[in-house]
Amino acid sequence: MVLENSKANQKTYSILMIDGDNIRLYNNINYAAGDEMIRDMSIVLKGNLRPSDYIARWRVGDEFMVILPDTPLEGAKIIGERFRLAVKEASKSWLFPTTISIGIASYPTHGDNINALIDKAESANKHAKDQGKDQIVLAD
Template sequence: MMGEKTKNRILIVEDSIFNQKILENILMDSYILETAASAREAFSILEFFAPHLILLDIILPDANGFDVLRSLGECERTKHIPVIVISGLDREKDEEKGFLLGAVDYIKKPFKKAIVKARIGTQIQIINQMRAIEEMSLRDGLTGVFNRRAFDRKMRAEWEAAYENASPLSLLMIDVDLFKCYNDTYGHPQGDMMLQAVAITIKSMLRPGVDILCRYGGEEFVVILPETELTEAVIAGEKIRLSIKALQIPSPDSGTATRATISIGAASLYPQDSGNPMELIEAADSMLYRAKEMGRNQVQYEGK
């Protein structure tokens, strides 16, 4: 059986308690459900519940379902959520109107279990496939960690969260020392092996599900440390530096082990506005530059 974290979420907007219960009985074993009996209640639920799919009745006590569908499509937060219209209306023009307003499917009442499960299952399959493609687009092909595109997105999200929660946010900019020389000496395949080993080692030192490791470009990595003060960030950076220094990578020519070192720039601050993460990125990058200027294989830091 799927765990709660792996189940897709569905919001049922239906004013009939009887029909709500029918849909819940059909879907509850496979999905996480929330129900609303009115448009007002639905939009209230959407403030804290992020569904993968919405089932929307056309006739609601406080709104026309088509107007609700239009509002969902115009809202930045909900416009990407697929909507299946559910209705007792059997007029072709109503079905056509739903599709013109962006609905992905139309289920008629009274509900037939097999049809409900099949049509919702088809949409969920499409949703999951799209999520998988999106996830792949955010991963670095060589190391498997998040890529630069993912970093930009996650950095903004963590910045906004830190601003809202008045919590510290720290960043580690990491560069593999003398990587070009290593590539020139041993070749690109061996260089790729080193980057993979470095990524695996860094990731093993982070808090699972909290800290975020991304490949920033070339031989450079970046770690986002949410709710982390500068002192804690520097300690984390030192642990990473020492773990990389202890790393032994077999050389292709002699079989003897080669070693890698990294330079790290650490920076930390309490975001003072909701949209300027470059302040933290530039501070960490400046500290990385200083670490390399002062001889590499060290952590330099700056915080506010």
């Protein structure tokens, strides 16, 4: 609904694909530790959302998708950086310090439908991980 409204009203929105960088360290202990890390990460992310934003677990593992209505690419980058720093800081008290990689795509810059934007944001997230993790990459 949010996405349809954005298109109908010619407003921009952005999608962030967020992936934890260190889940293997937790899962090597046991999957309960990995689940706890995912829960803690979700609490930090939710605590940094605006009232208009949406967050959901994505696929399997420690991936999240965040939808930012009425948010152009530069605004999404600022919010993504807030997420990245918040997880990094909060995780200092966790079992292992944890970082996140973020890929960002925006409508209409990177596509005109949700599937295209998800693909672009996932590709950007993969580049963030491939380039050393703990960073934000904007879609091409």
